[in-house]
Amino acid sequence: MPEYGYFLSCEQFGPAELIEQARMAEQAGFQALWISDHYHPWNDEQGQSPFVWSVIGALSQAVSLPIETAVTCPTVRIHPAVVAQAAATSAVMTGGRFRLGVGSGEALNEHVVGGAWPPARVRLEMLEEAIEVMRRLFTGEQVTHHGTHYTVENARLYTVPDEPVPIDVSGFGPVATDLAARVGDGYITMIPDASMVERYRSGGGGTKPVSGGTKVCYDTDPEAAVRTVHRLWANELLPGELGQVLPSPKHFEQAQTLVTEDMVRENRVCGDDVDAHVAELKRFADAGFDRVYVNQIGPDLRGFFDFYRTKVLPQLP
Structure with a gap:
């Protein structure tokens, strides 16, 4: 049976709003929190x-729910040694309720x-090396590392x-999914694709959590x-690798003019139809996910x- 969590959006809300949403999520019966890590909004x-690390510190005192970044890129903007320090402190402040979700990032x-x-x-090479560095630092031992990408x-x-700190790895294609299976403590993806879940589990992920x-x-x-x-979120319907390579919110605004309202109707649950909301989350449960965030x-x-x-969570398995 999956756990159902709430996904806090740092692109759309300020710190005080995020803290209040986390409190409301806990009161509503959500079981965990995701929080995005961005330098820019998408538009x-x-x-x-x-x-994000300041917000996580506040969340650790405001709610009792588990918290995970979805996701942090520990490779370019912030050196993995510094991300490791931030993640370790977050885990201490939450009493062990923190997981570090990582991915290969966006130019944005x-x-x-x-x-x-x-x-x-x-x-992906940088991400794998960054994970190695962070895992060594989480031991509390002194680390010296001279690698291909990091010193x-x-x-x-x-x-x-x-x-x-558990490190879950994000993957949207087969290569990143195989990396998650090989080095991750869990797998993160935004696509309810049972074949990718199976690829992760059979490739070495086993029974580790899929979120x-x-x-x-x-x-x-x-x-x-x-x-x-x-x-607000037409950018999510852009095709291919645009999400990873466009460098600024202005570029996303230009690209998302290609997204129509009909595309939104076809791809996003909009409104107050209980069955539609339940069906959206059940797609992940049916694909074998352990944790689903909305x-x-x-x-x-x-x-x-x-x-x-009152209406959606009581109907979920």
Whole structure:
């Protein structure tokens, strides 16, 4: 039976709003939290981008739910030795309720420090080496590392949790999924594809947790919900690798003019049809996911949490 969690969006909400949403999620019966890690929003309409590690510190004191980044890129913008310190402190502050979700990142967030944006093959190499560095640091022992992409000199984390922070790896294609199976403590993907779950499990993932997430727009007016999604999150319907290579919110705004409201209607749950919301989350359960996270796009957060507390979550397995 999957656990159902709430997905906090740092691209759309400021720190105080995220903390309040986390409290409402816990009260509504959600069992865990995801939180995104971005330097930029995808577009200016979303309008926010708080530093995720500060928000996690506040969340650790505001709620008792498990928390996971979905996902952090520990390769370009922030050196993996620093991400390891942030993750270890988060695990200590949450009493071991923190998991580190990692991925190969997007140019949107990572190129801001001025380096070239590597091709996908190199980004996955960097991610694998970064995971190795972070795992060694989580032991609390002194680490010196001279690798292909990273150097660490005489580094030691003094504040570490009793158990090493679990590292879940995001993957959307076969190569990244195979990496997750080989080196991850769990697998993250946004696509409820049973074949990819099977690939992960048979490739070495075994019974480790598989987590997925989706976005919906609760609104008593379905057409208003469609317009809201089209205005705020049309970027999610862009094809191919655009999400990984476009460098700024302005570029996403230009590209998402190709996304129509009809495309939103076909690909996102919009409105207050209970069966549609239940069916969206059951797609992940049916594909073999262990944890499913949902994000509310629209402005009626209190309505969303009441709707899920009373009508949606009670119908889920």
